[in-house]
Amino acid sequence: MFGFRDIEIIRSVVRHGGFRAAADATGLAQSAISRRIRHLEDRMGITIFERAGRGVRLSATGRRLVDEAEVLIAQRDRILEELTQGVMAGVVRLGVAETMTHTLLPRMLTTLRGRHPMLRFEISVDTSExxxxxxxxxxxxxxxxxxxxxxxxxxxxxxxxxxxGWFVSPEHFTLPSPAGIDDLAALPIVSFPKTTIPHRQVLEVMTAGRRKPATVHGSASLATMVNLVQQGFGIGTIPHDIVAAWPQTMLQEIDVLPEAKLPPLEFVICHDPERNEEIGREVTRAAVEAGCD
Amino acid sequence: MFGFRDIEIIRSVVRHGGFRAAADATGLAQSAISRRIRHLEDRMGITIFERAGRGVRLSATGRRLVDEAEVLIAQRDRILEELTQGVMAGVVRLGVAETMTHTLLPRMLTTLRGRHPMLRFEISVDTSExxxxxxxxxxxxxxxxxxxxxxxxxxxxxxxxxxxGWFVSPEHFTLPSPAGIDDLAALPIVSFPKTTIPHRQVLEVMTAGRRKPATVHGSASLATMVNLVQQGFGIGTIPHDIVAAWPQTMLQEIDVLPEAKLPPLEFVICHDPERNEEIGREVTRAAVEAGCD
DNA sequence: CTCGATATCCCTGAAACCGAACATGGGCCC
DNA sequence: GGGCCCATGTTCGGTTTCAGGGATATCGAG
Structure with a gap:
C-alpha cells in the first residue's frame, strides 16, 4: 500500500533526477529517500526505480504508478481546497414532491447551478411523508x-x-357549468395517494354532510393521474400548473361552485439548520426566487 | 491535510455508528480514534463529527469529505491491484511513422484493446529519426x-x-508507359522529408550516374504529399497503401521501367526490452498479427 | 583509482497508540 | 422524579513504533 507522501517523494525523485537532488529539494536526508523507496517497493512487491549503479531511473511499473497516482494528489488538494475555502460544493441530496418537479424545480436548479457551479444534486421524488x-x-x-x-x-x-382545479376530458364526460358537489361526486375522482393531505382534502370537500361518499382513486404519479383523466377513467383534482405544463393533453377545467373548490396546496422548503445551515439557506433562497417570478 | 488512513477511519466510524464500534472493527483503541479525528479536525480547521453528548454524527462537511475522499481510496486500491496483479494497464506511449497510421495502426489498436481493455494509448506521429x-x-x-x-x-x-509507387494526377501530366528515369526526373518530385531514408532512396535512384539531379521536394505530411500531387505540383513517391486508403483522390499509378522502381520501405516495431518487456512484446505481437492479414 | 551516486547502520525524536481514569447524557427502576 | 447504571466520548501518562538524520560502506562508470 502506498500513501500520498510516497507519491510526492517519487515525483520529486523523478523531477530532480536522483535521490540526492530530491533529498535537497524536499528537505529530507538522502538516506531517508532511499529507505522510504526501498520499503515501499518491498511492501508493494514491485520495482519502482531501477538502480543502474550510477543513479536510478524510473521503471515501467514506476512510471505507471506515478502517472496514475499523481491525479490522486491533485484530487486530494482540490477536496481540501473546497472544504476549507467554504466553496459550496459536494452533493446536495434533494427531495422534491412531484408537483414541484415541473414548475419550481427546474428554475431553482438553474439558479443554483449558476451561483454554485461545483454543487451537484441528487434528486429524489417521493411522497411528502x-x-x-x-x-x-x-x-x-x-x-x-x-x-x-x-x-x-x-x-x-x-x-x-x-x-x-377540477379537470375533465370533455370527450368522455359532460358536466353542468358551474358544477356542484353532487355533479362531481357522481363520477370517479382521480387524486393524489390516499395517505396524502390533498387526498384527504378532496374527501372532506366531497363528503361534507352527505350519505354516500364519493369514489376517490389515488395515484402517486402525476403523469398517471393526467393520463387516467385524459382517457376518461374519471375526473381529476390536479394542480393548474401541472396541466399547463403538459402541452399534449386535452383536459378542460371544470367550472365549479364555491363549495366544491379545493384549497391550494401549501408547500414548504425545509432543512435541518443544525446540519445543513449553509446549503439549506442557499437552496431555500433559490427556491423562493424561483417561486416568485 | 488528510491521508488515506484518516478516511478509512472516518468511514469505519460512519459505517459502525460510533467511535467505540469503529475501534473494535479497526483493531485500534477507542481513544486512538477519538484523538485522531480531533487532531484531523484541528489540522483541517473543519468539523467532521458533531459531538452530541452521547455518540457522534457526521456533519455536513464531514459527509462531503467522505463522499469525495472515498473515491480516492477506491482508486488507490485499483492502482495497487493493477500494478500487483500484472494486469496490463496504464498508458503506452506509442510512436508511429505516418505511413503506418492508415493501415496497420488501427487494426493493431483494435486487437490490443480487445486483449487489454485497461490499456490506454498515447500516440505520437513523427519522423523515424x-x-x-x-x-x-x-x-x-x-x-x-x-x-x-x-x-x-x-x-x-x-x-x-x-x-x-510513382503517382501522378493524369489531368496535369502525361507520361509514357512505361516511364523511364528521365521521364520522371523531368518533373518535380514530391517525396518524404529530405532527412529520411525514403527520400534518399529516391535521390539515389534518380541521380544514379546522371549530371543533372532531379528536383525532389520533401513533405513531412502524407496528406500534403497526396494533395500536392493531386493538384499538379509534381509527381509523387507514395506507398500504395496510402493512396488506396485515400478514397477521394484521383491519382494514377505510373508504370515505370525496372531501374526506376523504388525499394519497399522496411518498417520495424521496437521497444527497449530492459524497460518495457511485457508491453513491448504484447504490442509487437498485435502489430505482427495486424500486418499479416 | 576516483568521483558521483545509492545503500546500510545506528541513533534520536516525534507521532501514534494503549489503558485507565474521567466526563456526559439517556434510560430505567423504585 | 431522583438516583443509579450503562454506553459513549475525552483526557492523560507511559510505551511502542516508525520515519528521519548523520556517518559510512558500497557500487558502477569513466
Whole structure:
C-alpha cells in the first residue's frame, strides 16, 4: 500500500533526477529517500526505480504508478481546497414532491447551478411523508414538501401556494357549468395517494354532510393521474400548473361552485439548520426566487 | 491535510455508528480514534463529527469529505491491484511513422484493446529519426519506424514491407508507359522529408550516374504529399497503401521501367526490452498479427 | 583509482497508540 | 422524579513504533 507522501517523494525523485537532488529539494536526508523507496517497493512487491549503479531511473511499473497516482494528489488538494475555502460544493441530496418537479424545480436548479457551479444534486421524488422521514434520518439534506407533513425542529420556508382545479376530458364526460358537489361526486375522482393531505382534502370537500361518499382513486404519479383523466377513467383534482405544463393533453377545467373548490396546496422548503445551515439557506433562497417570478 | 488512513477511519466510524464500534472493527483503541479525528479536525480547521453528548454524527462537511475522499481510496486500491496483479494497464506511449497510421495502426489498436481493455494509448506521429531519439530517452515505449533508423540495443521485429509507387494526377501530366528515369526526373518530385531514408532512396535512384539531379521536394505530411500531387505540383513517391486508403483522390499509378522502381520501405516495431518487456512484446505481437492479414 | 551516486547502520525524536481514569447524557427502576 | 447504571466520548501518562538524520560502506562508470 502506498500513501500520498510516497507519491510526492517519487515525483520529486523523478523531477530532480536522483535521490540526492530530491533529498535537497524536499528537505529530507538522502538516506531517508532511499529507505522510504526501498520499503515501499518491498511492501508493494514491485520495482519502482531501477538502480543502474550510477543513479536510478524510473521503471515501467514506476512510471505507471506515478502517472496514475499523481491525479490522486491533485484530487486530494482540490477536496481540501473546497472544504476549507467554504466553496459550496459536494452533493446536495434533494427531495422534491412531484408537483414541484415541473414548475419550481427546474428554475431553482438553474439558479443554483449558476451561483454554485461545483454543487451537484441528487434528486429524489417521493411522497411528502417519506421525505419527511428521510430528512429526519439525514438521508436528505433539503426537501420541498407539503407544509402539514414537515417534521418538527426543522427550518421551513413557505413557497407560493399551488392552486388546484377540477379537470375533465370533455370527450368522455359532460358536466353542468358551474358544477356542484353532487355533479362531481357522481363520477370517479382521480387524486393524489390516499395517505396524502390533498387526498384527504378532496374527501372532506366531497363528503361534507352527505350519505354516500364519493369514489376517490389515488395515484402517486402525476403523469398517471393526467393520463387516467385524459382517457376518461374519471375526473381529476390536479394542480393548474401541472396541466399547463403538459402541452399534449386535452383536459378542460371544470367550472365549479364555491363549495366544491379545493384549497391550494401549501408547500414548504425545509432543512435541518443544525446540519445543513449553509446549503439549506442557499437552496431555500433559490427556491423562493424561483417561486416568485 | 488528510491521508488515506484518516478516511478509512472516518468511514469505519460512519459505517459502525460510533467511535467505540469503529475501534473494535479497526483493531485500534477507542481513544486512538477519538484523538485522531480531533487532531484531523484541528489540522483541517473543519468539523467532521458533531459531538452530541452521547455518540457522534457526521456533519455536513464531514459527509462531503467522505463522499469525495472515498473515491480516492477506491482508486488507490485499483492502482495497487493493477500494478500487483500484472494486469496490463496504464498508458503506452506509442510512436508511429505516418505511413503506418492508415493501415496497420488501427487494426493493431483494435486487437490490443480487445486483449487489454485497461490499456490506454498515447500516440505520437513523427519522423523515424525523432522517434528513435525519443525511444532512447524513454519518452516513448514502443515505436513503429523505419528499420534503418532504429536505435541500437533495442528489440526490433520486422513488419511486412510497404511497397512504394510513382503517382501522378493524369489531368496535369502525361507520361509514357512505361516511364523511364528521365521521364520522371523531368518533373518535380514530391517525396518524404529530405532527412529520411525514403527520400534518399529516391535521390539515389534518380541521380544514379546522371549530371543533372532531379528536383525532389520533401513533405513531412502524407496528406500534403497526396494533395500536392493531386493538384499538379509534381509527381509523387507514395506507398500504395496510402493512396488506396485515400478514397477521394484521383491519382494514377505510373508504370515505370525496372531501374526506376523504388525499394519497399522496411518498417520495424521496437521497444527497449530492459524497460518495457511485457508491453513491448504484447504490442509487437498485435502489430505482427495486424500486418499479416 | 576516483568521483558521483545509492545503500546500510545506528541513533534520536516525534507521532501514534494503549489503558485507565474521567466526563456526559439517556434510560430505567423504585 | 431522583438516583443509579450503562454506553459513549475525552483526557492523560507511559510505551511502542516508525520515519528521519548523520556517518559510512558500497557500487558502477569513466
Amino acid at each position: 417519506q421525505m419527511g422521514q428521510a430528512l429526519r434520518d439525514d438521508a436528505l439534506d433539503v426537501v420541498i414538501m407539503l407544509r402539514d407533513q414537515a417534521p418538527r425542529g426543522i427550518a421551513l420556508t413557505p413557497l407560493p401556494p399551488v392552486s388546484m | 525523432q522517434m528513435g531519439q525519443a525511444l532512447r530517452d524513454d519518452a516513448l515505449d514502443v515505436v513503429i519506424m523505419l528499420r534503418d533508423q532504429a536505435p541500437r540495443g533495442i528489440a526490433l521485429t520486422p513488419l511486412p514491407p510497404v511497397s512504394m
